[in-house]
Amino acid sequence: MNWITNYVRPRINSIFSRREVPENLWAKCDACGTMLFHREISDNLNVCSNCDHHMHITPRDRFTALFDGGVFNQVAVPEPVTDPLHFRDQKRYPDRLKAAQRTTGEKEAMLVATGEIGRMPIVAAAQDFSFMAGSMGMYVGNAIIAAAQEAVKLGRPLILFSAAGGARMQEGILSLMQMPRTTVAVQMLKEAGLPYIVVLTHPTTGGVTASYAMLGDVQIAEPNALICFAGPRVIEQTIREKLPEGFQRAEYLLEHGMLDRVTDRRKLREELIVLTRMLMKAPPATWGDLPAPGPDDAAAGTEPDAVKGAAKT
Amino acid sequence: MTHYLDFEKPLAEIEGKAEELRAMARGNDEMDVESEAAALDRKADAMLVDLYKKLTPWRKCQVARHPDRPHCRDYIEALFTEYTPLCGDRAFGDDAAVMGGLARLNDRPVVVIGHEKGNDTQSRIHRNFGMARPEGYRKAVRLMDMADRFGLPVVTLVDTPGAYPGKGAEERGQSEAIARATEKCLQIGVPLVSVIIGEGGSGGAVAFATANRVAMLEHSVYSVISPEGCASILWKDSDKMREAAEALRLTAQDLHKLGVADRVIPEPLGGAHRDAATAIAHVGETIAAMLADLDGLDPKALVKARREKFLHIGDKGLAA
Numbered sequence: 001m002n003w004i005t006n007y008v009r010p011r012i013n014s015i016f017s018r019r020e021v022p023e024n025l026w027a028k029c030d031a032c033g034t035m036l037f038h039r040e041i042s043d044n045l046n047v048c049s050n051c052d053h054h055m056h057i058t059p060r061d062r063f064t065a066l067f068d069g070g071v072f073n074q075v076a077v078p079e080p081v082t083d084p085l086h087f088r089d090q091k092r093y094p095d096r097l098k099a100a101q102r103t104t105g106e107k108e109a110m111l112v113a114t115g116e117i118g119r120m121p122i123v124a125a126a127q128d129f130s131f132m133a134g135s136m137g138m139y140v141g142n143a144i145i146a147a148a149q150e151a152v153k154l155g156r157p158l159i160l161f162s163a164a165g166g167a168r169m170q171e172g173i174l175s176l177m178q179m180p181r182t183t184v185a186v187q188m189l190k191e192a193g194l195p196y197i198v199v200l201t202h203p204t205t206g207g208v209t210a211s212y213a214m215l216g217d218v219q220i221a222e223p224n225a226l227i228c229f230a231g232p233r234v235i236e237q238t239i240r241e242k243l244p245e246g247f248q249r250a251e252y253l254l255e256h257g258m259l260d261r262v263t264d265r266r267k268l269r270e271e272l273i274v275l276t277r278m279l280m281k282a283p284p285a286t287w288g289d290l291p292a293p294g295p296d297d298a299a300a301g302t303e304p305d306a307v308k309g310a311a312k313t
Numbered sequence: 314m315t316h317y318l319d320f321e322k323p324l325a326e327i328e329g330k331a332e333e334l335r336a337m338a339r340g341n342d343e344m345d346v347e348s349e350a351a352a353l354d355r356k357a358d359a360m361l362v363d364l365y366k367k368l369t370p371w372r373k374c375q376v377a378r379h380p381d382r383p384h385c386r387d388y389i390e391a392l393f394t395e396y397t398p399l400c401g402d403r404a405f406g407d408d409a410a411v412m413g414g415l416a417r418l419n420d421r422p423v424v425v426i427g428h429e430k431g432n433d434t435q436s437r438i439h440r441n442f443g444m445a446r447p448e449g450y451r452k453a454v455r456l457m458d459m460a461d462r463f464g465l466p467v468v469t470l471v472d473t474p475g476a477y478p479g480k481g482a483e484e485r486g487q488s489e490a491i492a493r494a495t496e497k498c499l500q501i502g503v504p505l506v507s508v509i510i511g512e513g514g515s516g517g518a519v520a521f522a523t524a525n526r527v528a529m530l531e532h533s534v535y536s537v538i539s540p541e542g543c544a545s546i547l548w549k550d551s552d553k554m555r556e557a558a559e560a561l562r563l564t565a566q567d568l569h570k571l572g573v574a575d576r577v578i579p580e581p582l583g584g585a586h587r588d589a590a591t592a593i594a595h596v597g598e599t600i601a602a603m604l605a606d607l608d609g610l611d612p613k614a615l616v617k618a619r620r621e622k623f624l625h626i627g628d629k630g631l632a633a
Binding site for chain 2: 080081083084085086087088089090138145167169170171173174176177179180181183184186207209210211212213214215227228229230238239243247248256257
């Protein structure tokens with residue numbers, strides 16, 4: 001022991017460890033190129049404070065901002081068979097899955113949760129575009145069915161945030177079969193007389209748009225979201241002409257009668273509270289900074305087991 | 314003139330030679346070529362058996378798209394009587410890519426709906442190559458509703474490369490129209506049976522094939538994406554369609570294993586186009602058998618059975 005080990009080495013170590021602050025403190029807006037501080041982005045729900053461009057937001061971040069006090073309970077999704085077709089392109093499908101799990105920290109492309117928004121108990125499902133382009137395979141199908149079943153069991157509305165490049169090719173026909181499967185899920189809600197609200201986020205395309213994402217009682221989209229069946233590139237190749245500016249964007253669909261509303265992400269929570277409360281014939285919400293529901297609230301609610309404890313992270 | 318697929322080239326040569334020989338002999342009474350031509354015929358037959366014994370998935374796609382393959386119209390004309398086409402979606406227009414109307418199958422009134430690709434340049438353009446627009450799906454929804462009200466079974470014949478990727482189709486809500494058609498398939502309290510007669514292209518096929526029973530012709534295909542599309546996305550090379558077709562498991566045989574197809578209908582040797590009448594008759598028998606399967610089920614049971622079927626598809630994967 002001498003002053004080198006006792007004093008100098010810790011000092012050196014501390015200098016190096018202090019360097020280990022997050023490197024990506026700043027991010028560039030994909031649309032206007034403005035440099036934004038990471039706190040500024042997350043406080044603004046990943047919307048550019050300069051140009052209002054809506055960047056991707058993970059289901060977990062979205063739920064934290066959506067639910068009262070950021071508290072939600074994750075709903076378990078039945079696990080499907082992994083790689084049912086033993087699919088292999090340039091990579092094996094299980095390797096692609098593992099890589100997506102590593103980069104996102106999530107198990108699959110959809111998160112389902114229960115919680116309260118403005119004291120209205122709801123079930124929410126959100127698709128994760130960062131996980132293999134949010135693509136719809138058997139897991140996503142199971143997640144939507146689980147969400148609908150949970151909503152029916154608890155008598156709550158379902159709010160679904162869609163974001164997907166379409167069906168997951170690596171599951172072949174079984175991904176296509178999620179179109180009828182998720183449609184059955186929507187029918188369960190309709191038969192139980194429960195509201196189903198879809199929030200279409202950028203991008204929502206292909207078999208996802210052509211099934212559960214277009215069957216909502218209320219269809220809301222985030223500004224400038226691409227929403228389509230066939231993507232613009234495919235159409236340009238087919239008809240061999242340039243498509244007009246804004247084609248297949250949220251505002252364009254609103255104009256063509258395909259949506260009820262286009263709503264800024266920062267106003268969505270309020271709007272969803274207002275809508276669900278009216279559809280559920282609940283009195284108007286009391287506005288204010290709502291804390292997480294306490295144990296008393298949960299006990300007083302219709303479903304005592306629904307909202308408890310902290311969010312799982 | 315017979316249309317040969319690329320892998321049938323050697324066959325084309327032999328059949329061509331036999332034909333040539335016979336043509337020569339027709340102009341000259343003294344030539345006797347029959348024994349030689351018959352030998353070529355035998356060789357061609359053997360080759361046909363060999364080629365079709367085990368078609369690769371990509372070759373099946375080619376057969377499924379064969380221009381001479383019997384199409385929806387041929388089936389309707391041969392299998393149904395009193396076919397009365399009913400047109401329009403009551404909102405925008407009529408879609409010629411979708412045929413549909415009332416007809417009798419063995420005297421029993423039914424609603425029949427299917428994609429029609431057309432069989433020459435003019436009719437192909439008129440039918441938009443079997444790629445339906447929203448009007449087509451909305452017409453189908455209207456016809457299914459009518460079938461439901463009058464308690465008539467619905468028979469759908471699927472043969473489409475996919476829903477039409479066009480500007481107007483998108484503007485008029487292609488995805489919503491497909492979603493509503495699938496939803497309607499799941500709602501109607503009448504028997505719904507479907508046959509994939511050629512190509513089952515993605516969402517455009519699901520919109521008609523969400524049925525109590527789904528049969529596929531032996532060389533038909535049903536897939537989430539075309540092999541060319543899949544290859545260009547996953548392999549970044551659209552020439553890798555053979556590999557993609559292999560990986561996608563889109564053949565009737567694989568789909569039967571996966572529980573997506575309930576029956577596989579055998580085709581005449583060399584594909585349905587080589588003996589359309591036989592292929593059509595097989596399809597007719599299968600439709601009748603599938604409808605008989607559902608006899609006696611009340612509307613609620615039919616809806617329930619259909620939903621349960623789809624909820625459980627894929628439970629076991631290919632291991633099943």
